[in-house]
Amino acid sequence: MLSYVIKRIGLAAVITVLAVSALFLIVHMIPGDPVSTMLGPRATPEMRAALEARMGLDKPLIAQIGLFFANMLRGDLGMDVFSNRPVTDIVLNQVPYTLTLILVSISWSAVLGIALGCYSAVNRNSLGDRLTGILSVSVIAVPAFVVALYSLLIFAVKLQWFPAIGAGDAGDWGDQLHHLVLPSLAIGLSWVGYIARLVRASMLEVLGEGHIRTARAFGLPERRIVFGYALRLAILPTVTVIGVGMGFLLSAAVFTEIVFSRPGLGKLVIDSITTRNYPVVMGSVLFSTLIFVASTTLADIINAILDPRIRAGK
Amino acid sequence: MTDLTVPKPRSELGEIVYHLVRDPLGLTGLVIVLLILASALFAPWIAPYDPIALNVPDRLQGPGAAHLLGTDQLGRDTFSRVIWGGRVALQVALPTIGGAILIGLLLGMIAGYGPKWIDNLIVLLFDTVRSFPTVMFALAVVALVGPSLNTVIVVIMVTSVPTYGRVVRTLTQSLKEAEFITAEKSLGASTPRIMTVHILPNVLGPLAVLAAMDIPTVVGLEAGLSFLGMGVKPPTPSWGSLLNDGYNLIRNTPWLIIAGGIPLILTTIGFTFLGEALRDVVDPKLRGKGGK
Amino acid sequence: MAVLDIQKLSVSYATPRGELKALRDVSITVPDRKIVGIVGESGCGKSTLISAIIRLMAPNAHVGSGQVAFKGEDLLTKGEAQIRALRGTQISMVFQDPMQTHNPVLTVGRQMIDIQYRDALSKAEKRKRAVDMLALVGIPDPEARLNQYPFEFSGGMRQRIAIAMALMARPALLIADEPTTALDATLEVQIIKRLRELQDEIGCSILFISHHLGVIAELCDEVVVMYAGEVVEAGSVRDVFHSPAHPYTRALLECDPGHIKEKTRNLPTIPGNIPDLVNLPSGCIFAARCPRRFDACTARPAMAEASAGHGTACHLIGMEMTA
Numbered sequence: 001m002l003s004y005v006i007k008r009i010g011l012a013a014v015i016t017v018l019a020v021s022a023l024f025l026i027v028h029m030i031p032g033d034p035v036s037t038m039l040g041p042r043a044t045p046e047m048r049a050a051l052e053a054r055m056g057l058d059k060p061l062i063a064q065i066g067l068f069f070a071n072m073l074r075g076d077l078g079m080d081v082f083s084n085r086p087v088t089d090i091v092l093n094q095v096p097y098t099l100t101l102i103l104v105s106i107s108w109s110a111v112l113g114i115a116l117g118c119y120s121a122v123n124r125n126s127l128g129d130r131l132t133g134i135l136s137v138s139v140i141a142v143p144a145f146v147v148a149l150y151s152l153l154i155f156a157v158k159l160q161w162f163p164a165i166g167a168g169d170a171g172d173w174g175d176q177l178h179h180l181v182l183p184s185l186a187i188g189l190s191w192v193g194y195i196a197r198l199v200r201a202s203m204l205e206v207l208g209e210g211h212i213r214t215a216r217a218f219g220l221p222e223r224r225i226v227f228g229y230a231l232r233l234a235i236l237p238t239v240t241v242i243g244v245g246m247g248f249l250l251s252a253a254v255f256t257e258i259v260f261s262r263p264g265l266g267k268l269v270i271d272s273i274t275t276r277n278y279p280v281v282m283g284s285v286l287f288s289t290l291i292f293v294a295s296t297t298l299a300d301i302i303n304a305i306l307d308p309r310i311r312a313g314k
Numbered sequence: 315m316t317d318l319t320v321p322k323p324r325s326e327l328g329e330i331v332y333h334l335v336r337d338p339l340g341l342t343g344l345v346i347v348l349l350i351l352a353s354a355l356f357a358p359w360i361a362p363y364d365p366i367a368l369n370v371p372d373r374l375q376g377p378g379a380a381h382l383l384g385t386d387q388l389g390r391d392t393f394s395r396v397i398w399g400g401r402v403a404l405q406v407a408l409p410t411i412g413g414a415i416l417i418g419l420l421l422g423m424i425a426g427y428g429p430k431w432i433d434n435l436i437v438l439l440f441d442t443v444r445s446f447p448t449v450m451f452a453l454a455v456v457a458l459v460g461p462s463l464n465t466v467i468v469v470i471m472v473t474s475v476p477t478y479g480r481v482v483r484t485l486t487q488s489l490k491e492a493e494f495i496t497a498e499k500s501l502g503a504s505t506p507r508i509m510t511v512h513i514l515p516n517v518l519g520p521l522a523v524l525a526a527m528d529i530p531t532v533v534g535l536e537a538g539l540s541f542l543g544m545g546v547k548p549p550t551p552s553w554g555s556l557l558n559d560g561y562n563l564i565r566n567t568p569w570l571i572i573a574g575g576i577p578l579i580l581t582t583i584g585f586t587f588l589g590e591a592l593r594d595v596v597d598p599k600l601r602g603k604g605g606k
Numbered sequence: 607m608a609v610l611d612i613q614k615l616s617v618s619y620a621t622p623r624g625e626l627k628a629l630r631d632v633s634i635t636v637p638d639r640k641i642v643g644i645v646g647e648s649g650c651g652k653s654t655l656i657s658a659i660i661r662l663m664a665p666n667a668h669v670g671s672g673q674v675a676f677k678g679e680d681l682l683t684k685g686e687a688q689i690r691a692l693r694g695t696q697i698s699m700v701f702q703d704p705m706q707t708h709n710p711v712l713t714v715g716r717q718m719i720d721i722q723y724r725d726a727l728s729k730a731e732k733r734k735r736a737v738d739m740l741a742l743v744g745i746p747d748p749e750a751r752l753n754q755y756p757f758e759f760s761g762g763m764r765q766r767i768a769i770a771m772a773l774m775a776r777p778a779l780l781i782a783d784e785p786t787t788a789l790d791a792t793l794e795v796q797i798i799k800r801l802r803e804l805q806d807e808i809g810c811s812i813l814f815i816s817h818h819l820g821v822i823a824e825l826c827d828e829v830v831v832m833y834a835g836e837v838v839e840a841g842s843v844r845d846v847f848h849s850p851a852h853p854y855t856r857a858l859l860e861c862d863p864g865h866i867k868e869k870t871r872n873l874p875t876i877p878g879n880i881p882d883l884v885n886l887p888s889g890c891i892f893a894a895r896c897p898r899r900f901d902a903c904t905a906r907p908a909m910a911e912a913s914a915g916h917g918t919a920c921h922l923i924g925m926e927m928t929a
Contacts (some may be wrong), residue, residue, distance in 0.1 A: 018442040023451075027458065137339070137590055141527070141582035143534030145541060146575045149557055149564075153571050157564055210706030217701075218694030218721040218771070228720075233712050245445075251449035255538050261562065269450065269683055270542060273457045285454045288447045296445075308709050308755040 001311050004304050014298040019289050020072070024065055027282070039276075079284040082275070087283040091268065095287060097167055098264035101187065101256065102249045104180050106242060109188030110195055114231075114238065117199025121207060121234075122226060133200075136193035145255035148186035152259055155182055165261040183260050187252045191245070195238055203234040236303055243299020246292045333595040340591025345412045346584030350577075354400040359362055363391035364399040365551040374567055383573040386559050392573045395551035400577060402463075402552045406536040407529050410467050414474035414528075421475065422482025422517075423509055427490055436483070440476035448473045448535065466545045470535055474528065481524060485517045519596035526589030530582035537578055553578050607678065609779050609811040610636040610659070615672030617651075617658050624884045628654040629835045631672070633909075634813075636779065641805060641812040643826035643843070645858065649880050651835040652815045656783055658682075659813075660697055661689045677778065689804060694721055698772035702784040704764035709755040715752035718771055739770040744800060762793040769797070773804055780805070781813045786821060794818075798825050819858065823847055831855045834880050834891045836910070841916030851912035852920045853896050890921065898922060 013213035035051050036043060059067065077087040099157035111227045116136070120129040145193065171227040206212065207230055215225045254266030261267070265284050272280040324372040334340035344545030353360055368388045370596055375385045383392040425436035459465055489495060503511075533553075540554025541561070548555060553574050560570030613926055617629040629651045636642045643821040644652055657663045659674055661681065669746035674681045678698065681689060701707050709716055719729065727735075733752065743766040756764060765785055772780055782801070802825055805812055811912035822829055822843065829846045831839040831854065839852040850856045857876045878895035881887055887894065889904040896903065902921040910923040 015438075015441055015445055018438065019445045022442055023446070023454070027454070134339070137586055138583050141530035141534070141586045141611060142579055143530075143538055143582070144494060145538050146557070147536075149561060149571050150575055151787040153564060153568055158568070210701060210703060211709045212767075213662065214699070214707050215709070216693070217660060219690045219692070220694075220720065220723065221690075222725075224720075229709050229712070232709075247444070247447040250447040251535075251538075254449050254453070255541070258542060265450075269453050270544075273544070276457075278457065281457045283455055285446070285450045288450045289445055292445050292447055302497050309710060309757050312757070 001304065005301055005313050008297055008300050010184055012293050016290065016293050017069070019293070020069070020286065021065060023282075023285065023289070024068060028061060072286075075130040077286065078279045080277065080280055082277060087279050090282045091265070091287050094263055094265050094268045095291075096260060098250070098253050098257070098266065099291070101180065101183055101253055101262065101264060103245075105187035105252075106191060106245075106249060108184065109191035110242065113195025114199050114235070116192070116196035117234075118203060118226060118231065120196065120200040121203035124204065127278055129200075132196060136196045136200070139190050139193040140197070142190055143255070144186045144190065144252035145259055147182065147189050148256045148259040151182045163285075167262045167264075175312045179260075179262070183256045183262060186256045186259070187249065188246075194241075198238050198241060199234060202237050203230060206230045206234045209233075232306060236307055239299050239302050239306070243296045243302075246295035250288050250291065315511075330592070330595050333587075334591050337591045337594065339587045340595075343584050343587030343589075343591060346580055347588050350400055350584060351404070352582055353397050355403045357397045357401045361391075361394035361397040363394040365390065365394040366549040367391075374563070376567065376569055384567070384569040387558075387563060390549075392556070392570060395556055396553070396573055396577055398551040399553040399556060399574075400581075402546055402550060403533045403536060403581065406463065406467055406470075406546075407532045409527050410471045410474065410532050411528055413467075413471040415478050415525060417471075418475045418478025419482050419514075419517070419521070422479040423486050423513060425479070426483040426486025427505070427509065429514070433483070436479070440479050443473060444476045446473060449538065452535070452539060453544060456539070461539075461544045461547060463546055463550075466536055466539055470532055474532070476527065478521060478524060479521055482517050485520060486513055489513050523589055523593040523596055526585050526592055529585040533581050533585075534578065547553055568578055608635045608637050608675075608907055609677060610634070610813065611675040611678075611841035612655075613657070615655075615674060616670035617654050617656060617663075618668050618670055619664065620666045620668065621884065626883045627670075627835060627886060628667075628883060629658070630886075632832070632835070632837050634830050634840070636811045636813050637813060637828075639644070639805075639809055640827045641802075641814055641825055643814065643822035643829045644815045645817060645822055645829060647817060647880065649834070649883075650832040651929075653783070654814065654835075655832075656699070656781055656813075659781065660693055660699060660831050661686075677774050691724075692889070694776050694777075695724065695775045697779045697781065698775065698777040700765070700768050700772050700780065700782040700785045703788050704761050704768055704785075705788070707764060707768045712757055713753055713755055714759070714767055718752070718767075718774070721771060721774065735774065736770075739774045739781060740767065742773075743767070743770040744796075745770070761790050762797065765789060765793075765797060766800070768803065769804070773808055773810070776808050777810055779811050779813065781815075783815045784817070785814075787816070787818070794821065801825065819847070831858070835883060836891050837917065838892065838920070839916075839918040840909075841912070845913060845916040847865065849912070849916075851916065851918035851923060852892075853922070854892050855918075857895075890919075 035048050035057065039047055039051060049058075057064070075088050077084070077091070080087055080090055116132050120132045121170075123129050152164055156162045162182050164181050166179060168176035170176075212225060212230060215229050216222075220229070238300075250265070253264060254269065255284075256262070257264040257266035258270055265288060269281055269284045272284070273279075300310075362382070368390065369385065370388060371376035372380075372385050373387055377384050383396065385391055386395070421436050421439075425433045448470065451473060454467065455469050456465055459573060489512070495508060498508055498512060536545055537552065537557065540552040541556075543557045543558065545554060546552040556574035557571060557578075560567075560572075560574055563570060612632060615629055615632045616627070619626040619628055622702045632651070632655065634642070634644070634655075644655070646652055654663075654667070657667070658669060659676075659681065661684075663669075666842050669682055672682075676692070681692075684692075708714065712720075715733065715736060718739070719732045722732045722735065725732065736752060737748045737792045740751065745763060745766055746749055751759075756767075759767065765788075769785070772782075785801075786797055789797065798821055801812070808838060812825075814822070814826055826843050828841065829843050830837055831846065831852065833854050839846055839850065839855045846855060849858065850859055854876075861876060876895055881894060888906070890896070890899075893899050893903040900921070905921075907919045909919050911918045912918050912923055
């Protein structure tokens with residue numbers, strides 16, 4: 001188990017280094033450069049030179065990458081040009097908001113999706129299964145921000161059941177939870193459908209396998225067969241998909257944070273783009289990449305815990 | 315030998331359409347998709363007004379006889395903007411997915427057919443690209459080069475390549491070992507011939523399914539970025555910018571949000587239904603693997 | 607009294623082509639403490655028969671008529687809960703493919719303890735029983751191996767575990783569905799030997815399904831030959847194998863290389879195909895492939911005695927039999 005975890009984290013490190021380097025190169029390749037982005041059209045050559053020196057942009061590319069990694073390892077992503085606060089601090093302040101939103105969203109939708117998927121698989125071709133199927137497929141691809149806008153319109157503006165803006169008072173859990181309802185509905189809705197479909201498919205596959213027939217031949221109660229024996233296996237693809245889906249979750253969180261004016265990475269990025277605060281934009285993108293890589297790694301490790309064959313490398 | 319009446323052979327495409335139309339889900343999807351395509355294609359004839367013509371005296375009207383879906387804060391006809399917005403959505407989605415399929419096809423076939431080290435390299439490339447959250451990545455690029463339709467197309471294309479590339483790679487790998495291809499090879503067929511004549515036709519079906527499922531994602535991304543003001547520039551009508559207008563005026567009128575969201579939801583549902591049904595026809599083994 | 611007494615059992619499947627009549631008027635008796643073998647090609651209805659006995663049938667399967675009496679009680683009329691109470695306690699199963707038999711993500715110990723869920727024993731006691739059982743089927747170091755996962759065992763080991771699980775509750779009837787087909791010859795011999803010893807010790811009956819005649823001859827007391835969903839011949843192993851009465855049995859024996867000892871990976875080949883079970887021929891089921899077909903074969907033969915306790919469904923019985 002330990003060797004698997006170490007191997008998997010090593011791979012994650014390689015991907016991170018590559019992704020960060022690629023990001024760095026792309027920024028250099030595409031037209032437009034950070035300095036003119038930040039200074040705007042009225043920049044004088046002296047201002048440009050000063051900022052370039054401050055950001056290390058006057059050094060050769062490879063040295064810049066090296067410096068960037070060296071700084072990154074020390075947790076230094078540069079200084080915010082305006083407030084002169086470390087970018088790491090600014091970004092880290094926002095990360096918990098986004099992570100909370102994502103975790104709450106995926107938790108409720110995973111629980112509901114798995115339950116619906118199991119129900120559909122066990123009651124295959126029943127009316128309930130068909131209904132779940134059509135509803136699932138209908139919500140799978142609906143963009144989170146459209147759900148966010150509609151739920152904002154209906155439940156916050158018209159019915160006023162839930163607040164429209166912000167993340168709630170710090171320290172007041174009830175208030176924070178109240179503020180989480182609509183945003184997490186927006187992010188989670190499509191996942192309910194997606195996970196339900198996925199679990200149904202893998203559950204049906206597992207229920208057809210030989211070991212399930214064995215369990216039935218030994219008279220184990222059907223409930224234990226479905227939830228104790230089959231679900232352990234049927235859940236594996238879902239874990240992977242949620243891990244890889246962190247990219248989609250982050251994207252959905254960006255939109256949702258804007259719609260509900262919630263603090264978080266998304267709000268930070270958009271605000272930074274409008275104020276041309278380039279280092280903060282890059283810092284946020286970097287952090288979301290780290291979150292993504294961490295989440296896929298975590299999913300693989302969870303799968304290894306659930307499936308001894310992965311642990312053994314079989 | 316058993317006495318079976320063999321059904322009259324149909325062309326492959328005819329067969330697929332036949333099965334699609336018999337599936338209620340597929341038929342619904344197909345009808346919605348055709349409606350969307352038609353309204354985008356014939357937008358100039360369908361839209362009653364110029365989508366960018368200002369008419370300030372008539373601003374912020376509700377639905378009525380003159381304006382089917384009302385007007386926005388500048389008096390522009392919402393229905394006309396919705397119809398033209400479909401055109402913009404497809405203008406982004408089709409080249410994006412077309413480009414991603416082409417690149418994915420090329421890289422995937424090279425990875426699947428070529429030597430191990432190239433395979434490893436390409437897979438690593440896919441994993442790296444995949445690790446940028448699309449929207450974050452798009453925003454970073456937009457921050458540098460400014461919002462534009464082309465930026466959106468290129469960014470989404472690049473981040474979609476791994477989706478297609480991985481599928482092509484897996485299919486190519488399994489086909490490479492197939493008996494009929496080994497036989498072809500022993501008869502001296504060249505690699506390009508095997509690729510185009512044998513492998514390509516076999517990966518097109520699954521790719522079509524993926525593409526149908528991917529269109530909603532791309533349309534949603536374009537609308538999302540335009541909603542954030544990071545995509546299509548005003549006054550070009552886009553469902554996303556329509557929703558942005560509606561968001562800013564949410565306490566004044568619900569109609570802009572309703573009008574901007576419905577076509578997006580219809581598009582996603584239409585293409586997803588079509589994709590699901592198509593998958594069942596093309597390859598039942600892919601079941602439960604589409605989406606996201 | 608017979609442990610299992612199947613009388614005139616007919617089972618069919620609903621298929622898009624029509625009703626597939628997988629079993630027709632099948633009668634098989636498994637006496638107390640005896641081993642009965644069932645022999646036949648794939649498609650002869652062996653699997654349908656097993657699933658009908660333990661009532662784990664495919665959703666499109668339908669029992670047309672007949673009865674399956676277990677210790678005198680008809681299983682077909684029992685409720686789902688009653689039949690489940692019998693599974694794993696009175697009637698146990700060993701399946702064909704040992705690689706698929708166990709849940710891959712649970713330890714062997716957990717699975718062996720789980721199937722004792724009905725017993726009011728402590729977990730330690732259940733564990734002890736599992737260890738004893740593994741030792742009994744010949745798994746070395748059972749205490750430690752209980753904590754391992756199925757993939758850590760070889761195919762032969764896994765089949766031993768499957769047998770240990772099946773016999774743990776000391777069932778009255780063990781149904782073994784080609785338990786050695788997936789194993790190589792030496793393992794097969796070992797497992798057959800161990801099965802015979804265990805049967806003797808526990809005192810259960812075994813219904814042993816195989817297409818390997820050698821194994822049947824080695825292990826069984828009685829044998830039933832099935833063809834295309836019907837019983838064509840039944841009797842003691844000696845009678846059936848030494849003086850086969852049905853042309854199909856003869857063909858099977860002739861096709862078996864080296865007759866008994868050697869392992870056949872492939873099914874014996876007899877010219878022709880199994881008839882279409884949706885559109886059955888009206889006469890004898892084997893007529894189309896029978897080398898000794900004659901006028902009477904257009905009518906369906908009834909089971910007749912070739913000798914005492916040895917029956918066959920063939921019109922040749924009673925006529926002069928020159929082989």
